[in-house]
Amino acid sequence: MNFLVCLKQVPDTETQIKVAPDGMSIVTDNIKWVMNPYDEYAVEEALRLKEKFGGDVTIIGVGPKRLTESIRTALAMGADKGILVDDPSVTGSDSLGTARVLAAVIKDLDYDIILCGKQGVDDDYGLVGSGLAELLDIPQISIVLKLEVSEDGSSVKAHREVEGGTLVIEASLPALITAQKGLNEPRYASLPGIMKAKKKPFDVKTLADLDLDASEVGESGAKIKIMQITPPKEREAGKIVEGETPQEKAANLARLLHEEAKLI
Amino acid sequence: MAQGIWIVAEHREGELRKISFELVSEGKRLADKMGQPVTAILLGSNIKEKASMLGKYGADKVIVADDNRLATYTTDAYVSVIAQLAQAHEPAIILLGASVQGKDLSGRLAARLGVGMAQDCVAVSLDNSNLVAERPIYAGKAYATVTFKDSSPQIATARPNVFELNEPDESRSVEITDAEFSLDDSQIKTKVVEFIQEARGKVDLTEAERIVSGGRGMKGPENYNVLEELADLIGATVGASRSAVDAGWRPHSDQVGQTGKVVSPNLYIACGISGAIQHLAGMSTSKYIVAINKDPDAPIFQKADYGVVGDLFDIVPALTEEIKKIL
Ligand SMILES: Cc1cc2nc3c(=O)[nH]c(=O)nc-3n(C[C@H](O)[C@H](O)[C@H](O)COP(=O)(O)OP(=O)(O)OC[C@H]3O[C@@H](n4cnc5c(N)ncnc54)[C@H](O)[C@@H]3O)c2cc1C
Ligand SMILES: Nc1ncnc2c1ncn2[C@@H]1O[C@H](COP(=O)(O)O)[C@@H](O)[C@H]1O
Numbered sequence: 258m259n260f261l262v263c264l265k266q267v268p269d270t271e272t273q274i275k276v277a278p279d280g281m282s283i284v285t286d287n288i289k290w291v292m293n294p295y296d297e298y299a300v301e302e303a304l305r306l307k308e309k310f311g312g313d314v315t316i317i318g319v320g321p322k323r324l325t326e327s328i329r330t331a332l333a334m335g336a337d338k339g340i341l342v343d344d345p346s347v348t349g350s351d352s353l354g355t356a357r358v359l360a361a362v363i364k365d366l367d368y369d370i371i372l373c374g375k376q377g378v379d380d381d382y383g384l385v386g387s388g389l390a391e392l393l394d395i396p397q398i399s400i401v402l403k404l405e406v407s408e409d410g411s412s413v414k415a416h417r418e419v420e421g422g423t424l425v426i427e428a429s430l431p432a433l434i435t436a437q438k439g440l441n442e443p444r445y446a447s448l449p450g451i452m453k454a455k456k457k458p459f460d461v462k463t464l465a466d467l468d469l470d471a472s473e474v475g476e477s478g479a480k481i482k483i484m485q486i487t488p489p490k491e492r493e494a495g496k497i498v499e500g501e502t503p504q505e506k507a508a509n510l511a512r513l514l515h516e517e518a519k520l521i
Numbered sequence: 522m523a524q525g526i527w528i529v530a531e532h533r534e535g536e537l538r539k540i541s542f543e544l545v546s547e548g549k550r551l552a553d554k555m556g557q558p559v560t561a562i563l564l565g566s567n568i569k570e571k572a573s574m575l576g577k578y579g580a581d582k583v584i585v586a587d588d589n590r591l592a593t594y595t596t597d598a599y600v601s602v603i604a605q606l607a608q609a610h611e612p613a614i615i616l617l618g619a620s621v622q623g624k625d626l627s628g629r630l631a632a633r634l635g636v637g638m639a640q641d642c643v644a645v646s647l648d649n650s651n652l653v654a655e656r657p658i659y660a661g662k663a664y665a666t667v668t669f670k671d672s673s674p675q676i677a678t679a680r681p682n683v684f685e686l687n688e689p690d691e692s693r694s695v696e697i698t699d700a701e702f703s704l705d706d707s708q709i710k711t712k713v714v715e716f717i718q719e720a721r722g723k724v725d726l727t728e729a730e731r732i733v734s735g736g737r738g739m740k741g742p743e744n745y746n747v748l749e750e751l752a753d754l755i756g757a758t759v760g761a762s763r764s765a766v767d768a769g770w771r772p773h774s775d776q777v778g779q780t781g782k783v784v785s786p787n788l789y790i791a792c793g794i795s796g797a798i799q800h801l802a803g804m805s806t807s808k809y810i811v812a813i814n815k816d817p818d819a820p821i822f823q824k825a826d827y828g829v830v831g832d833l834f835d836i837v838p839a840l841t842e843e844i845k846k847i848l
Contacts, residue, residue, distance in 0.1 A: 270779050270799045274662035283663060294780050353632055378779055380658050380665075382640050387596075387628030396710035397596055399625045402773070414714070418774055419621045420725035421533075425715035432710075438780055439773030480637030484653070485666040492805060495826035497817075506829050507839030510811065513827055515847050518809050520731075520788050521755060 258312040258369040258410050260303040262336070263359055263389070264296045266320060266327050267379040276486050283486060292327040295374025298436035301443040302404060303372050304335045310410055313337045315366065319347060319358045325459075332454035333446030339459040346464050349476035356388030357474055361467040363393060369410065371433040375400050383435070390433040398426050399435040406430075523673045526552045527612040529603065530563045530575060530583075531622055537571050539686075539728065540618035542578045544679055546687040547645065548616055549579030555650050557613075560584060562606065562700075564599055566592035569697065576695025578687050584610075586700035590709065593716075594622050597709045600629045605702045607634060612674050614652050616645070619678035620727070627678050637672040643683045643785075643806070652677060660779035660802035681728050682785050719774075726777065729758040731788045732807070734777055736762035736800075738793015738814065738833055742770035747834065748792060751841045754848070760784070762794045778803035792833045796821025813837065 268274070268288045275284040292300075303314045314336040318324045321343060328339040342358055350358065363371070371390075376383030383399075390397035402423065403416035410430070417424045418437055446454070464471055472478055498513065500506030514521045528544035530537060545561055552559040558581035563572055565587065572583035586602050603626070607615065615630075617623040619641040631638035639654040643664075646653045651668060652675040658665050669675040726732060733752045735745055745759065752759050761771040763778055777784055779799040789807035794800060796812070796819055804810070805824060812825035813833045822828040829836050 268659070270802075272659075272662075273798070274659045276663060283659075351637065352628075353635070353637075356632065378660065381656075381660060383624055384628040384631070384638060384640060387625065388632040391629050391632035397625070397629065398711060400621060416717075417621075420728060421723060422716055422718040424713055425717065426711050427714055428711040437773070438776070480635075480670050480672040481639060482668050482670050483665050484668055486658070487664045487666070489657075489661055489664060489805065492810070492824045494823045495810075495828065497822070497828045497830060503831050503835035504839050506831055507836055508843045510827055510829055510836075510840055511843035511847055514788075514809075514811075514844075518788075518826070520809060521844055521847060 258306065258310040259367050260306055260312065260314045261363060261366065261368045261371045262296065262299045262303050262314065262316050262331065263371065263373045263385065264300070264316050264318045264327060264331060265293050265377050266290045266324050267293045267377055270294065270378060276488050280485055280487070281483055290323055290327070292330055293374050293377050295376060295378070295436050295438065297443040298438060298440045299372035299374055300331045300334055300336060301441045302436060303370070304444070305441065306370065306406060310406065315340065317359060317362055318342070319355055328459070329454050330446055332457045332459070333450040334444055335450060337457060339457065340462065341460070342462045342467070344463040346471045346475045349479060350474050351479040351481045352382050352384035353388045353480065354474040354478045356385050356392055357469060357478070358467065359385070359389050360392035361469040362462065369430045370406070370413065371431070373433065373435045375435045375437045386433055386435040393433070395431045395433055396428040397433045397435070398428055400437045401434050402437050402439045404434060404440065523611045523613040525557045525612050526555070526559045527607070527615045527674070528559065528561050528580070529615065529617045529623070529626070530561050531618050531620060532565060532568065532571065537574060538618070538620070540620055540623070540679070540681045541575065542686055543681065543684040544616050544618060545575050545578040545580050547679060547684040549687060551614065551645065551647060554647055558582060560612070562586070562603060564591045564602055572697045573695055576693050577689040577691060580695055582696045582698065584698055584700045586702055588704060590704060590706070593713050595709055595711050595713060596625055596629055597711060598704060599626050600633055601704060601708055602700065602702045603630055604633045606700055607674055609701070613650065615674045615676045617676070617678045619680045623678050627676055631676050634674070636674060636676060637669045639667050639677040641680050642677050643680050645677060645679070651675070657783070660783055661805055662802055680785065682730070724758050726758050726760050726775070726782045726784050729784065729786050731755055731757035732760045732777070732784055732786045733757045733790045733792065734760035734762065734794060735765060735792045736794030737764040737768070739765060739770065744834070745771070747837050751790070751837055754841055754844055757788070757790070762800050791821055791825070792837055794821055795819045796824060
């Protein structure tokens with residue numbers, strides 16, 4: 258079986274986000290870029306499936322050169338091949354534009370399962386996966402906590418997190434899955450893994466290598482336009498509830514919640 | 522010309538979910554500004570009797586797609602039907618819930634129609650009948666205002682618990698029509714085989730009005746009963762920090778934060794949680810934040826409306842007793 262993982266890079270979750278002076282973007286100096294946390298679960302799941310069913314794991318990323326590092330990390334974890342689409346004309350793509358680029362790469366590949374993250378923890382869109390599944394005309398199961406592939410490798414059964422419970426969903430393959438935290442515990446890249454990764458196949462493609470019209474991607478193809486980025490409303494530190502004993506503090510807090518906040 | 526506002530209603534086990542009424546309420550406010558009607562789209566099986574409820578919250582029309590293959594949500598069937606209806610009726614704007622179902626549906630619907638889509642919005646407005654949406658990015662560490670380009674319909678999902686509900690008007694009547702659509706079994710490639718329910722009656726964190734959350738300061742899974750008691754008393758859902766989840770004390774679905782759930786309750790009580798940036802990202806839009814922590818320098822106090830410095834194992838049970846006296 259063959260597995261594809263779509264992977265993006267995001268600012269480390271520790272990052273304090275600052276709005277750039279143009280008010281349309283964020284300050285990117287000193288940002289530490291990391292593999293999107295949900296994509297780590299996607300990579301790990303693909304590796305586990307490969308260990309069970311055999312085949313190849315290919316990592317695909319659309320983005321600038323720095324994305325190479327995260328793709329290499331996935332190779333060091335055990336993936337077999339990397340593909341990076343690095344082309345200035347794809348910058349500024351919206352989710353559907355990114356999905357188009359991924360679909361153009363994938364349509365020539367042989368695959369059974371495509372794994373994406375639930376969402377990028379940057380723009381928090383969570384749209385590339387479903388867009389890609391639509392363009393490839395395959396079923397999607399999003400926000401997956403548990404994945405079982407049938408013995409004969411023809412179908413999957415996935416546990417999908419929903420409000421108040423879990424849905425168990427079956428789909429025939431090929432299918433696209435988006436990974437939620439809890440799906441697995443991602444492994445770390447080992448030192449021998451890192452050494453081996455350097456020799457693994459790594460393709461860098463541009464738009465010219467893909468059968469894709471430049472007007473469908475990048476800013477020209479985007480249907481969503483950012484007008485403004487603003488910082489969140491600052492929350493002011495409020496009151497420290499007074500009291501000599503825990504009982505007094507608790508009584509004062511209860512009173513504030515009741516009389517001042519009128520919540521109780 | 523594309524006209525009118527659509528909202529896609531959501532239901533589970535025969536009951537409309539609250540997000541449906543939030544969508545109708547907001548849809549009505551937008552529609553009034555445009556001088557156009559708001560239409561609710563209701564897909565299901567034997568669901569028609571629920572349509573009038575949507576009218577009470579402000580829907581002018583309800584289009585009902587009734588088919589036993591729509592009884593439970595599947596991406597393929599729902600996207601197919603809604604895309605057909607949208608192509609036939611050409612609404613200007615479609616609003617869906619940023620619920621698990623709404624997010625799954627909207628992404629694929631937008632891709633099928635080839636239009637733009639703004640996910641998880643916390644405010645929507647109009648600029649010359651174009652939708653302007655405000656949405657948190659980086660889990661709320663910043664906000665983006667987005668508009669649409671060459672996109673009709675314009676699709677957005679609304680975060681649950683954020684948009685104000687209209688007062689239901691019992692006397693309001695609504696025009697109910699049957700949808701015309703075709704559905705081919707071969708299009709439906711996924712099958713729901715089971716729904717495993719969590720403890721009955723528990724409100725999901727993303728929809729909860731009140732949350733009592735516990736972190737590493739809880740010291741172990743057995744101590745969460747202290748929080749459960751308070752939560753039961755005030756009708757709250759229990760949440761957790763990632764540390765508590767990763768320690769195996771609480772299930773993943775309880776995690777609040779940048780890689781967990783982003784929540785907006787009226788009241789968020791953080792117990793034994795330090796206030797790491799990833800946790801704050803997930804709960805800073807709560808109306809009131811209460812922090813109970815024994816470390817007076819814990820960063821959570823910088824965000825809390827009410828901070829209590831002390832041992833949670835003393836404070837929380839005492840708080841439960843004090844609230845009992847008030848209720
Ligand atoms: C990629 C990534 C993503 C992350 N995503 C999230 C996320 O989504 N959500 C999240 O929560 N974290 C997330 N984290 C983890 C985050 O950085 C913190 O490690 C975590 O939030 C800390 O949890 P905590 O506050 O429970 O524990 P700690 O930071 O250890 O704080 C425990 C607090 O309990 C207090 N305490 C101890 N005993 C008592 C007592 N008896 N009474 C009162 N107070 C007491 C202490 O004073 C302390 O302030 C993420 C981290 C990474 C790297
Ligand atoms: N530029 C990209 N290159 C490769 N995969 C991507 C890219 N953007 C998004 N994805 C995939 O789609 C998922 C959801 O991202 P998003 O829709 O941006 O929130 C990510 O977790 C990745 O798996």
